[in-house]
Amino acid sequence: QLLAQMIRAGRTIVIPLFAQDVLGLGVEAIGLIVSIGSGIDMLMFYPAGIVMDRVGRKWAYVPCFALQAVGMALIPFTWNFATLVAATSLIGFGNGLGSGTMMTLGADLAPPDSMGEFLGLWRLIGDGGQSGGPIVVGAVAQVVGLIPAIFVIAVIGALGSTIFGVFVPETLGAKRIRVQPQG
Numbered sequence: 001q002l003l004a005q006m007i008r009a010g011r012t013i014v015i016p017l018f019a020q021d022v023l024g025l026g027v028e029a030i031g032l033i034v035s036i037g038s039g040i041d042m043l044m045f046y047p048a049g050i051v052m053d054r055v056g057r058k059w060a061y062v063p064c065f066a067l068q069a070v071g072m073a074l075i076p077f078t079w080n081f082a083t084l085v086a087a088t089s090l091i092g093f094g095n096g097l098g099s100g101t102m103m104t105l106g107a108d109l110a111p112p113d114s115m116g117e118f119l120g121l122w123r124l125i126g127d128g129g130q131s132g133g134p135i136v137v138g139a140v141a142q143v144v145g146l147i148p149a150i151f152v153i154a155v156i157g158a159l160g161s162t163i164f165g166v167f168v169p170e171t172l173g174a175k176r177i178r179v180q181p182q183g
Contacts, residue, residue: 001102001106001122001125001126001129002125002126002128002129002132002160003065003129003156003157003159003160003163004061004064004065004098004102004126004129004157004160004161004164005102005126005127005128005129005130005132005133006129006130006132006133006136006153006156006157006160007065007068007069007072007133007153007154007156007157007160008068008095008129008130008133009129009130009131009132009133009134010072010133010134010136010137010153010156010157011037011068011072011088011091011095011153012133012134013133013134013137013138014072014075014137014146014149014150014153015030015033015034015037015075015084015088015091016030016034017137017141017146018075018076018078018084018146018150019033019084021146022076022146022147023078023079023080023081023084025081025084029081032085033081033084033085033088034088036085036088036089036092037085037088037089037091037092038092039092040089040092040093040096041092041093041095041096041099042096043096044092044093044095044096044097044099045096045099045100047096047097048060048064048096048097048098048099048100048101049099049100051097052100052101052104052172053172055172056170056172057101057104057105057108057170057171057172058164058165058168058170060097060098060101061098061101061102061105061161061164062161062164062165063094063097063161064094064095064097064098064101064161065094065098065157065158065160065161065164066094066157066158066161067090067091067093067094067097068090068091068094068095068157069154069155069156069157069158069160069161070090070094070154071087071088071089071090071091071093071094072087072091072150072153072154072157073150073151073154074086074087074090075087075088075150076147076150076151102122102126103119103122103123105168105171106118106119106122106123107119108171108172109122109171110122133153133156136149136152136153136156137149137150137152137153140152
């Protein structure tokens with residue numbers, strides 16, 4: 001969850017910085033690029049739920065972070081507005097495919113007798129990634145430049161996808177024990 005949320009948060013820093021500092025695009029163009037990526041992201045909300053509930057959680061969150069990693073790795077190879085829109089759209093598609101996956105997975109994995117505590121810790125880890133993504137981008141960019149920072153975030157996303165794919169079990173259809181509230 002930490003690595004997965006880092007790429008999600010990292011894209012919000014990388015795309016505008018790259019668009020302005022490397023491609024020299026203006027505020028209006030950058031806003032349009034971000035809006036297109038976000039629009040594609042939102043269009044995936046409903047299909048992401050269908051994939052999670054009918055095919056499996058892994059079929060949503062593993063490609064989610066893999067696609068974001070690929071899209072992120074493509075950013076340094078973009079050379080104009082249209083190519084950056086294409087990379088950003090792939091990132092938006094990937095992120096949208098993972099809409100709701102982390103909290104769904106957390107709820108699936110939570111022990112029935114301590115669901116609240118588990119989800120609190122689960123959320124803390126994810127929020128650490130949300131906070132850490134921009135910090136990693138900034139720190140790496142400060143030391144070695146924006147392009148290496150973009151590749152670092154892409155690798156983080158690929159690692160997140162790999163870890164989820166290899167080590168996290170599919171939770172769709174797992175038996176859940178319902179705990180009745182006391183009182």
